[in-house]
Amino acid sequence: MEELKRPGERVDDLEIRGRKILQSPGRFCFGMDAVLLSAFARVGKKERALDLGTGTGILPILLEAKYSGDFYAGLEIQEESAQMARRSVKLNGLEEKIHIITGDIKEAASIFGAASFEVITVNPPYMIGGHGLKNDREALYVARHEALCTIDDVLRESSVILKSRGRFYMVHRPFRLPELLTKMCRYGLEPKRMRLVCPYVDKEPNLVLIEGRKGGKPRMKVEPPLIVYEKDGSYTDELNALYGRQTGR
Template sequence: MNDNLIFPHERVDDLQLQGLKLIQNPSGFCFGVDAVLLADYASKTIKKNVHVLDLCTGSGIIPILLSAKTQAEKIIGVEIQKTVAQMASRSVKLNGLENKISIYCDDLKNAAEHFGRSSFQYITCNPPYKKLGSGILNQADETTIARHEILCSLDDIIRVSSIILKPLGKLCLIHRPDRLVDIITAMKHYGIEPKRLRFVHPYPYKTASMILIEGTRQGKPQLFLDPPLYIYEKPGIYSQEIHAIYGREELQL
């Protein structure tokens, strides 16, 4: 391991997937199960040799997971926070993935200008979930930026995606169920047809806490509802599908 890539306040997590590792800052925003679920859901329809863009890439967890789960030719992550983007770049270098993954520090609203129109076959995004309300927030805080729509909105993400996706290219998001109407409305408005939808439940007897949705630019209207995904079978026992997604028998989230 190259210790020069890891700062004293950081830790290195073993992703338990093809020897991949991720640098994280424990005092900042660390990835959760939502990033793992998004990478797995997207990997089902990412074709060989395509170019993938991950918006709001954060630590770079989704590009790094997709590098192992797909045969994409190139994966690019865009992150607006400089220190977070630099950390993601160091994780890419730590894994020797510089030829496959690139991290850019930029506002995603500049993506069309930076990459050009119709330049990607697939876009993923694990966006800030919370609308910006009237509460007092530290708008410079890394965790606050990751959780709230301070620097970008859901509309920004879908609008920009509609510009830089190739025709029939796909956008895949994970979000909260209470934003589903907003997501579908924005997708339809910007010419992205919702095609796959999956509800994620903490338990079989609980209401959904997350949704996975994939839309196709200029796609034909037809939405397929995938079977629900349950995180736990019962308290303390993860579902078999979660074990399979993480790729190991014993699992600690």
């Protein structure tokens, strides 16, 4: 383990099947949105799943731990993050099951080829241009803002890479929902399932989980909201279950 960890990094326990991940506070550490997306997505037996903009590899590692897919890949444009993801894959002994590729989302279809995956996941930058607080650290800024790719880039490339009837899973912000759903339809990724995530039961949602299907028929299921916190600030039982934790309630 120590030979894979670099100065300033830490090893976090993912609390599922002994999986671990290397994290660096100076770069973009994964958050709750990645955990929620891994629980919302589905990867069936013999299916191949690709995570676009994988960062330090949290989604492929979580998906491999939760589902019985045949192969997982992650695409990341920032080489330092991609290298950290590869070291995390090696830390878990998953080199044969998970591949991390350095590359640009805008070129993803040419990298992987058409109709090459059954499942795509993406936790894209939420902010457009100057929206939100700009962070001087490049890795953090790229992770949070559409600096290197847009939602159009993500959807266009996903539409090519997915097989017919393939599934597209995304976590995003509700304030962009009209744009997201409209553009998903435009690129042939029909919205099929959606779930809003609320910090408290009486607060408006701050995340949305969306499933699209390539070539799917128009009809979308809206699931009950996921509530993150109880009134006392502790996680709800459902949120704890998604993290794999047991509660006494």
